[in-house]
Amino acid sequence: MILRQITARLAALGLGMALVGALPEALPAGEAAAAASPAVIRIDNFSFTPPTLVVAPGTTVTWTNADDSPHSVREKDGKFKSAALDTNDTFSQTFTAPGEYNYFCSIHPYMTAKIVVKTGAKLSSN
Protein backbone atom coordinates (compact mmCIF):
# COMPACT_ATOMS: atom_id res chain seq x y z
CA MET A 1 0.00 0.00 0.00
CA ILE A 2 2.71 2.45 1.01
CA LEU A 3 5.01 1.32 -1.76
CA ARG A 4 2.22 1.70 -4.26
CA GLN A 5 1.49 5.19 -3.10
CA ILE A 6 5.12 6.26 -3.22
CA THR A 7 5.45 4.87 -6.70
CA ALA A 8 2.33 6.71 -7.77
CA ARG A 9 3.60 9.92 -6.24
CA LEU A 10 7.00 9.61 -7.91
CA ALA A 11 5.34 9.06 -11.23
CA ALA A 12 3.08 12.03 -10.66
CA LEU A 13 5.98 14.20 -9.55
CA GLY A 14 8.00 13.29 -12.61
CA LEU A 15 5.09 14.12 -14.84
CA GLY A 16 4.38 17.39 -13.09
CA MET A 17 8.00 18.48 -13.35
CA ALA A 18 8.17 17.60 -17.00
CA LEU A 19 5.12 19.73 -17.69
CA VAL A 20 6.15 22.67 -15.55
CA GLY A 21 9.72 22.50 -16.79
CA ALA A 22 8.51 22.77 -20.35
CA LEU A 23 6.82 26.11 -19.77
CA PRO A 24 6.54 28.60 -21.27
CA GLU A 25 7.44 26.73 -24.46
CA ALA A 26 5.14 24.07 -25.77
CA LEU A 27 6.16 20.58 -24.73
CA PRO A 28 8.96 19.23 -26.92
CA ALA A 29 8.04 16.21 -28.99
CA GLY A 30 8.82 13.00 -27.17
CA GLU A 31 8.36 14.49 -23.69
CA ALA A 32 4.60 14.65 -23.85
CA ALA A 33 4.16 11.25 -22.29
CA ALA A 34 0.92 12.41 -20.73
CA ALA A 35 -0.62 12.90 -24.14
CA ALA A 36 -1.56 9.23 -24.03
CA SER A 37 -4.23 10.12 -21.48
CA PRO A 38 -5.02 13.76 -22.09
CA ALA A 39 -6.95 15.92 -19.72
CA VAL A 40 -7.65 13.18 -17.22
CA ILE A 41 -7.02 13.43 -13.50
CA ARG A 42 -7.14 10.45 -11.24
CA ILE A 43 -8.06 10.79 -7.58
CA ASP A 44 -6.57 8.01 -5.50
CA ASN A 45 -4.82 7.56 -2.17
CA PHE A 46 -6.09 10.96 -1.11
CA SER A 47 -4.26 12.80 -3.90
CA PHE A 48 -4.85 14.26 -7.35
CA THR A 49 -2.66 12.84 -10.12
CA PRO A 50 -1.09 14.65 -11.82
CA PRO A 51 -0.88 17.45 -9.26
CA THR A 52 -0.37 19.96 -12.07
CA LEU A 53 -2.02 19.54 -15.45
CA VAL A 54 -1.30 21.94 -18.30
CA VAL A 55 -3.97 22.13 -20.98
CA ALA A 56 -4.87 24.27 -23.97
CA PRO A 57 -7.88 26.61 -23.80
CA GLY A 58 -11.10 24.81 -24.63
CA THR A 59 -9.96 21.57 -23.03
CA THR A 60 -12.39 19.51 -21.01
CA VAL A 61 -10.69 17.97 -18.00
CA THR A 62 -12.23 14.90 -16.39
CA TRP A 63 -11.58 13.81 -12.84
CA THR A 64 -12.22 10.21 -11.82
CA ASN A 65 -12.41 9.20 -8.18
CA ALA A 66 -10.56 5.89 -7.96
CA ASP A 67 -10.40 6.04 -4.17
CA ASP A 68 -12.58 4.20 -1.69
CA SER A 69 -13.31 7.55 -0.01
CA PRO A 70 -15.46 10.26 -1.56
CA HIS A 71 -13.72 13.36 -2.79
CA SER A 72 -14.72 16.57 -4.47
CA VAL A 73 -13.14 19.06 -6.85
CA ARG A 74 -13.46 22.69 -5.89
CA GLU A 75 -11.65 25.71 -7.29
CA LYS A 76 -10.32 27.83 -4.44
CA ASP A 77 -12.53 30.81 -5.30
CA GLY A 78 -15.49 28.67 -6.28
CA LYS A 79 -15.03 29.03 -10.06
CA PHE A 80 -15.96 25.39 -10.38
CA LYS A 81 -17.07 22.75 -7.93
CA SER A 82 -18.20 19.18 -8.16
CA ALA A 83 -20.63 17.44 -5.89
CA ALA A 84 -19.13 14.71 -3.73
CA LEU A 85 -17.73 12.02 -6.01
CA ASP A 86 -18.20 8.48 -4.86
CA THR A 87 -15.86 5.73 -6.01
CA ASN A 88 -15.71 5.71 -9.83
CA ASP A 89 -17.76 8.90 -10.14
CA THR A 90 -16.43 11.46 -12.60
CA PHE A 91 -16.58 15.22 -12.92
CA SER A 92 -15.75 17.27 -16.02
CA GLN A 93 -14.97 20.91 -16.45
CA THR A 94 -14.16 22.79 -19.65
CA PHE A 95 -11.48 25.45 -19.41
CA THR A 96 -11.72 28.35 -21.81
CA ALA A 97 -9.83 31.19 -20.16
CA PRO A 98 -6.05 30.89 -19.82
CA GLY A 99 -4.74 31.03 -16.27
CA GLU A 100 -3.98 28.96 -13.20
CA TYR A 101 -6.81 27.21 -11.41
CA ASN A 102 -5.95 25.99 -7.94
CA TYR A 103 -8.40 23.47 -6.61
CA PHE A 104 -8.84 21.23 -3.61
CA CYS A 105 -11.07 18.52 -2.19
CA SER A 106 -13.70 20.19 0.00
CA ILE A 107 -14.01 17.00 2.03
CA HIS A 108 -10.24 16.70 2.62
CA PRO A 109 -8.96 20.24 2.12
CA TYR A 110 -5.32 19.27 2.46
CA MET A 111 -5.64 17.62 -0.96
CA THR A 112 -4.69 20.31 -3.47
CA ALA A 113 -3.68 20.50 -7.13
CA LYS A 114 -3.91 22.84 -10.09
CA ILE A 115 -4.84 23.18 -13.72
CA VAL A 116 -2.79 25.52 -15.89
CA VAL A 117 -4.64 26.66 -19.01
CA LYS A 118 -2.18 27.93 -21.57
CA THR A 119 -2.40 28.68 -25.25
CA GLY A 120 -0.24 26.25 -27.14
CA ALA A 121 -0.26 23.53 -24.49
CA LYS A 122 -0.30 20.08 -26.03
CA LEU A 123 -2.98 18.60 -23.85
CA SER A 124 -6.47 19.11 -25.10
CA SER A 125 -9.64 17.16 -25.43
CA ASN A 126 -9.97 17.99 -29.12
Add this chain to the structure above:
Amino acid sequence: MADRDQKEMSGAGGVNRRGVLKCMAWAGTGVLWTVSGGVPRSLGLLGAAAAAESQAGGLTFLQISDSHVGFDKPANPNALGTFQEAIAKINAMPAPPAFIVHTGDISHLSKDKEFDDADQAMKALKQPVHVIPGEHDVADADNGKLYLDRYGKGTQGKGWYTFDAAGVHFIALINVFNFAPGFKSAGLAKLGDEQLEWLEKDLHGRSVSTPIVVLAHLPLWTIYEPWGWGTEDAPRALGYLKRFGSVTVLNGHIHQIQQKVEGNVSFHTARSTAFPQPAPGSAPAPGPMKVPAEELHSVLGVRTVNYVHGKSPLAVIDTPLSA
Protein backbone atom coordinates in the same frame (compact mmCIF):
# COMPACT_ATOMS: atom_id res chain seq x y z
CA MET B 1 -28.59 27.38 36.68
CA ALA B 2 -29.32 28.50 40.22
CA ASP B 3 -29.39 32.24 40.72
CA ARG B 4 -27.39 31.83 43.89
CA ASP B 5 -24.46 30.44 41.96
CA GLN B 6 -24.63 33.11 39.35
CA LYS B 7 -24.34 35.78 41.98
CA GLU B 8 -21.40 34.11 43.61
CA MET B 9 -19.53 33.38 40.45
CA SER B 10 -19.92 36.41 38.29
CA GLY B 11 -19.98 40.15 38.67
CA ALA B 12 -17.57 43.03 38.28
CA GLY B 13 -15.21 41.64 40.91
CA GLY B 14 -14.69 38.46 38.97
CA VAL B 15 -14.77 35.05 40.52
CA ASN B 16 -14.23 34.91 44.26
CA ARG B 17 -12.54 32.06 46.07
CA ARG B 18 -15.76 30.46 47.14
CA GLY B 19 -17.00 30.74 43.60
CA VAL B 20 -13.91 29.08 42.26
CA LEU B 21 -14.31 26.22 44.66
CA LYS B 22 -17.90 25.79 43.61
CA CYS B 23 -16.88 25.79 39.99
CA MET B 24 -14.19 23.25 40.68
CA ALA B 25 -16.78 20.93 42.08
CA TRP B 26 -18.01 20.23 38.61
CA ALA B 27 -15.17 21.47 36.43
CA GLY B 28 -14.98 19.10 33.52
CA THR B 29 -11.69 17.60 34.50
CA GLY B 30 -13.02 14.41 35.96
CA VAL B 31 -14.14 12.59 32.91
CA LEU B 32 -14.90 8.97 33.19
CA TRP B 33 -14.70 6.73 30.19
CA THR B 34 -15.76 3.19 30.47
CA VAL B 35 -15.36 1.07 27.44
CA SER B 36 -16.72 -2.42 27.51
CA GLY B 37 -17.36 -5.17 25.05
CA GLY B 38 -13.75 -6.19 24.65
CA VAL B 39 -12.52 -2.82 23.49
CA PRO B 40 -9.49 -1.59 25.39
CA ARG B 41 -10.21 1.16 27.85
CA SER B 42 -9.41 4.28 25.92
CA LEU B 43 -8.56 6.75 28.64
CA GLY B 44 -9.48 6.97 32.24
CA LEU B 45 -8.88 10.49 33.40
CA LEU B 46 -9.17 12.10 36.78
CA GLY B 47 -12.07 11.38 39.00
CA ALA B 48 -12.72 7.76 39.71
CA ALA B 49 -16.38 8.37 40.35
CA ALA B 50 -18.31 5.35 39.34
CA ALA B 51 -20.40 5.70 36.24
CA ALA B 52 -23.34 4.24 38.06
CA GLU B 53 -23.19 6.97 40.67
CA SER B 54 -22.93 9.82 38.19
CA GLN B 55 -25.80 8.42 36.22
CA ALA B 56 -28.08 8.80 39.19
CA GLY B 57 -29.93 12.04 38.62
CA GLY B 58 -28.76 15.06 36.69
CA LEU B 59 -28.79 15.49 32.96
CA THR B 60 -27.91 12.65 30.68
CA PHE B 61 -27.69 13.14 26.96
CA LEU B 62 -26.26 11.01 24.25
CA GLN B 63 -23.90 11.73 21.39
CA ILE B 64 -23.90 9.88 18.09
CA SER B 65 -21.65 10.81 15.22
CA ASP B 66 -20.43 10.03 11.75
CA SER B 67 -23.22 7.72 10.69
CA HIS B 68 -22.28 8.16 6.99
CA VAL B 69 -25.62 6.87 5.80
CA GLY B 70 -25.11 5.74 2.21
CA PHE B 71 -21.65 4.33 2.80
CA ASP B 72 -21.49 0.77 1.45
CA LYS B 73 -17.79 0.00 0.99
CA PRO B 74 -16.01 -3.03 2.46
CA ALA B 75 -15.25 -1.23 5.75
CA ASN B 76 -19.00 -1.41 6.41
CA PRO B 77 -21.31 -2.54 3.61
CA ASN B 78 -24.35 -1.30 5.52
CA ALA B 79 -23.78 1.97 7.35
CA LEU B 80 -27.52 2.60 7.52
CA GLY B 81 -27.88 -0.75 9.27
CA THR B 82 -25.31 0.02 11.96
CA PHE B 83 -26.90 3.46 12.44
CA GLN B 84 -30.26 1.77 13.00
CA GLU B 85 -28.61 -0.61 15.44
CA ALA B 86 -27.17 2.30 17.40
CA ILE B 87 -30.64 3.85 17.56
CA ALA B 88 -32.16 0.58 18.72
CA LYS B 89 -29.57 0.43 21.50
CA ILE B 90 -30.44 3.96 22.56
CA ASN B 91 -34.11 3.05 22.68
CA ALA B 92 -33.27 0.04 24.82
CA MET B 93 -31.40 2.05 27.44
CA PRO B 94 -32.92 1.53 30.89
CA ALA B 95 -32.49 5.25 31.70
CA PRO B 96 -33.21 7.07 28.45
CA PRO B 97 -31.11 10.17 27.78
CA ALA B 98 -32.90 13.53 27.72
CA PHE B 99 -31.91 14.21 24.12
CA ILE B 100 -29.52 13.18 21.40
CA VAL B 101 -26.81 15.18 19.68
CA HIS B 102 -25.46 14.13 16.31
CA THR B 103 -22.06 15.68 15.65
CA GLY B 104 -22.08 15.44 11.90
CA ASP B 105 -21.51 13.31 8.83
CA ILE B 106 -25.08 12.15 9.00
CA SER B 107 -24.80 11.29 5.31
CA HIS B 108 -21.89 10.04 3.27
CA LEU B 109 -22.37 12.06 0.07
CA SER B 110 -24.90 14.80 0.94
CA LYS B 111 -27.58 13.08 -1.13
CA ASP B 112 -31.27 13.61 -0.55
CA LYS B 113 -31.86 9.87 -0.36
CA GLU B 114 -29.17 9.51 2.31
CA PHE B 115 -30.66 12.31 4.40
CA ASP B 116 -34.11 10.74 3.92
CA ASP B 117 -32.86 7.37 5.13
CA ALA B 118 -31.07 8.94 8.09
CA ASP B 119 -34.14 10.96 9.07
CA GLN B 120 -36.33 7.88 8.78
CA ALA B 121 -33.95 6.01 11.10
CA MET B 122 -33.83 8.89 13.59
CA LYS B 123 -37.64 9.03 13.67
CA ALA B 124 -37.45 5.91 15.81
CA LEU B 125 -35.80 7.95 18.56
CA LYS B 126 -38.13 9.15 21.27
CA GLN B 127 -36.00 12.18 22.13
CA PRO B 128 -35.25 15.38 20.25
CA VAL B 129 -32.11 15.21 18.12
CA HIS B 130 -29.82 18.22 17.75
CA VAL B 131 -27.66 17.94 14.65
CA ILE B 132 -24.70 19.73 13.13
CA PRO B 133 -23.22 18.97 9.72
CA GLY B 134 -19.97 17.27 8.90
CA GLU B 135 -18.11 18.02 5.69
CA HIS B 136 -19.81 14.98 4.13
CA ASP B 137 -23.17 16.69 4.71
CA VAL B 138 -22.28 19.87 2.84
CA ALA B 139 -20.52 18.25 -0.12
CA ASP B 140 -23.33 18.88 -2.58
CA ALA B 141 -22.53 21.16 -5.50
CA ASP B 142 -24.55 23.93 -3.82
CA ASN B 143 -22.22 23.99 -0.85
CA GLY B 144 -24.51 22.72 1.86
CA LYS B 145 -27.87 23.95 0.57
CA LEU B 146 -29.46 20.51 0.95
CA TYR B 147 -28.35 20.26 4.57
CA LEU B 148 -29.39 23.79 5.49
CA ASP B 149 -32.78 23.47 3.79
CA ARG B 150 -33.44 20.35 5.81
CA TYR B 151 -31.84 21.05 9.19
CA GLY B 152 -31.07 24.75 9.25
CA LYS B 153 -34.44 26.11 10.31
CA GLY B 154 -34.21 28.37 13.33
CA THR B 155 -30.42 28.47 13.25
CA GLN B 156 -28.05 31.38 12.80
CA GLY B 157 -25.65 32.10 9.96
CA LYS B 158 -24.78 28.82 8.29
CA GLY B 159 -26.55 26.59 10.76
CA TRP B 160 -25.03 27.38 14.14
CA TYR B 161 -27.24 27.64 17.23
CA THR B 162 -27.46 27.29 20.99
CA PHE B 163 -29.87 25.68 23.38
CA ASP B 164 -30.10 25.22 27.13
CA ALA B 165 -30.92 22.14 29.15
CA ALA B 166 -30.88 21.71 32.92
CA GLY B 167 -28.73 24.79 33.37
CA VAL B 168 -26.16 23.66 30.80
CA HIS B 169 -25.59 25.94 27.81
CA PHE B 170 -25.07 24.03 24.58
CA ILE B 171 -23.36 25.70 21.64
CA ALA B 172 -23.49 24.00 18.25
CA LEU B 173 -20.60 25.30 16.16
CA ILE B 174 -20.06 24.54 12.51
CA ASN B 175 -16.57 24.17 11.13
CA VAL B 176 -17.22 22.54 7.77
CA PHE B 177 -17.97 25.58 5.61
CA ASN B 178 -14.78 27.55 5.87
CA PHE B 179 -11.93 25.22 5.19
CA ALA B 180 -8.60 26.83 4.54
CA PRO B 181 -7.51 24.80 1.50
CA GLY B 182 -4.06 23.34 1.94
CA PHE B 183 -2.24 25.38 -0.68
CA LYS B 184 -0.08 27.11 1.88
CA SER B 185 -1.39 25.58 5.08
CA ALA B 186 -2.38 22.20 6.40
CA GLY B 187 -5.96 22.51 5.16
CA LEU B 188 -7.50 22.77 8.59
CA ALA B 189 -11.15 23.55 9.28
CA LYS B 190 -12.28 27.06 10.17
CA LEU B 191 -15.15 28.50 12.13
CA GLY B 192 -14.93 31.83 10.33
CA ASP B 193 -15.18 35.41 11.57
CA GLU B 194 -18.97 35.68 11.39
CA GLN B 195 -19.52 32.66 13.61
CA LEU B 196 -16.76 33.66 16.02
CA GLU B 197 -18.29 37.10 16.46
CA TRP B 198 -21.65 35.47 17.10
CA LEU B 199 -20.03 33.16 19.67
CA GLU B 200 -18.37 36.06 21.46
CA LYS B 201 -21.72 37.86 21.70
CA ASP B 202 -23.48 34.73 22.91
CA LEU B 203 -20.99 34.25 25.73
CA HIS B 204 -20.75 37.90 26.68
CA GLY B 205 -22.15 38.55 30.13
CA ARG B 206 -22.96 34.90 30.71
CA SER B 207 -22.11 33.65 34.19
CA VAL B 208 -18.81 31.79 34.45
CA SER B 209 -20.62 29.18 36.49
CA THR B 210 -22.71 28.16 33.50
CA PRO B 211 -21.51 24.77 32.34
CA ILE B 212 -20.83 24.91 28.62
CA VAL B 213 -21.00 22.05 26.17
CA VAL B 214 -19.68 22.81 22.69
CA LEU B 215 -20.56 20.63 19.73
CA ALA B 216 -18.49 20.76 16.55
CA HIS B 217 -17.80 18.21 13.86
CA LEU B 218 -14.04 18.59 13.44
CA PRO B 219 -11.95 18.64 16.59
CA LEU B 220 -11.33 22.07 18.11
CA TRP B 221 -7.77 21.11 18.86
CA THR B 222 -5.26 19.95 16.29
CA ILE B 223 -4.98 16.21 16.54
CA TYR B 224 -3.08 15.58 13.32
CA GLU B 225 -2.29 18.41 10.97
CA PRO B 226 -1.19 16.37 7.92
CA TRP B 227 -4.73 14.97 7.70
CA GLY B 228 -6.39 18.28 8.46
CA TRP B 229 -7.66 17.03 11.82
CA GLY B 230 -8.01 20.37 13.53
CA THR B 231 -9.59 23.82 13.36
CA GLU B 232 -7.36 26.72 12.45
CA ASP B 233 -9.22 29.46 14.31
CA ALA B 234 -10.32 27.32 17.27
CA PRO B 235 -7.91 29.19 19.61
CA ARG B 236 -10.06 32.30 19.20
CA ALA B 237 -13.20 30.39 20.21
CA LEU B 238 -11.40 28.81 23.15
CA GLY B 239 -10.24 32.27 24.18
CA TYR B 240 -13.87 33.26 24.63
CA LEU B 241 -14.59 30.04 26.54
CA LYS B 242 -11.62 29.84 28.89
CA ARG B 243 -13.14 31.97 31.65
CA PHE B 244 -15.91 29.43 32.20
CA GLY B 245 -15.55 26.92 34.96
CA SER B 246 -16.60 23.91 32.93
CA VAL B 247 -16.34 23.56 29.18
CA THR B 248 -16.80 20.25 27.41
CA VAL B 249 -16.15 20.03 23.68
CA LEU B 250 -17.64 17.09 21.82
CA ASN B 251 -16.47 16.33 18.29
CA GLY B 252 -16.75 13.62 15.70
CA HIS B 253 -14.93 13.40 12.38
CA ILE B 254 -12.03 11.10 13.23
CA HIS B 255 -14.05 7.97 14.04
CA GLN B 256 -12.11 7.09 17.15
CA ILE B 257 -11.84 8.19 20.74
CA GLN B 258 -9.32 10.89 21.55
CA GLN B 259 -9.37 13.05 24.60
CA LYS B 260 -7.53 15.99 26.02
CA VAL B 261 -7.95 18.31 28.99
CA GLU B 262 -6.68 21.86 28.95
CA GLY B 263 -7.47 23.98 31.97
CA ASN B 264 -11.22 23.85 32.46
CA VAL B 265 -11.80 22.67 28.92
CA SER B 266 -12.04 19.00 28.08
CA PHE B 267 -12.09 17.78 24.50
CA HIS B 268 -13.54 14.50 23.32
CA THR B 269 -13.88 12.91 19.92
CA ALA B 270 -16.44 10.18 19.44
CA ARG B 271 -16.61 6.92 17.60
CA SER B 272 -18.55 6.60 14.39
CA THR B 273 -21.63 4.47 14.01
CA ALA B 274 -20.37 3.49 10.55
CA PHE B 275 -16.68 2.60 10.29
CA PRO B 276 -13.38 3.21 12.11
CA GLN B 277 -10.52 5.34 10.83
CA PRO B 278 -6.82 4.79 11.42
CA ALA B 279 -4.99 6.37 14.35
CA PRO B 280 -3.25 9.62 13.40
CA GLY B 281 -0.36 8.96 11.05
CA SER B 282 -0.68 5.19 11.28
CA ALA B 283 -1.72 4.83 7.63
CA PRO B 284 -0.85 6.66 4.40
CA ALA B 285 -4.28 8.31 4.36
CA PRO B 286 -7.25 8.68 6.71
CA GLY B 287 -9.63 6.51 4.69
CA PRO B 288 -12.05 3.98 6.14
CA MET B 289 -10.27 1.24 8.05
CA LYS B 290 -11.37 -2.29 7.29
CA VAL B 291 -11.48 -4.57 10.29
CA PRO B 292 -12.66 -8.19 10.34
CA ALA B 293 -16.47 -8.25 10.14
CA GLU B 294 -16.79 -9.82 13.57
CA GLU B 295 -14.82 -6.94 15.09
CA LEU B 296 -16.68 -4.09 13.40
CA HIS B 297 -19.24 -3.59 16.14
CA SER B 298 -16.53 -3.30 18.76
CA VAL B 299 -15.09 -0.19 17.09
CA LEU B 300 -18.40 1.57 16.48
CA GLY B 301 -20.35 3.17 19.22
CA VAL B 302 -22.43 5.76 20.96
CA ARG B 303 -21.63 8.04 23.87
CA THR B 304 -23.64 9.06 26.88
CA VAL B 305 -22.75 12.20 28.77
CA ASN B 306 -23.98 12.68 32.28
CA TYR B 307 -23.94 15.98 34.10
CA VAL B 308 -24.86 16.32 37.75
CA HIS B 309 -24.84 19.88 38.94
CA GLY B 310 -22.72 20.56 41.98
CA LYS B 311 -22.24 16.92 42.78
CA SER B 312 -20.17 15.06 40.34
CA PRO B 313 -17.95 15.79 37.38
CA LEU B 314 -19.34 15.37 33.94
CA ALA B 315 -19.05 11.76 32.96
CA VAL B 316 -18.51 10.67 29.40
CA ILE B 317 -19.12 7.03 28.69
CA ASP B 318 -18.42 5.45 25.34
CA THR B 319 -20.22 2.27 24.54
CA PRO B 320 -19.40 0.09 21.55
CA LEU B 321 -22.27 -1.24 19.49
CA SER B 322 -21.23 -4.76 20.47
CA ALA B 323 -21.87 -4.13 24.16
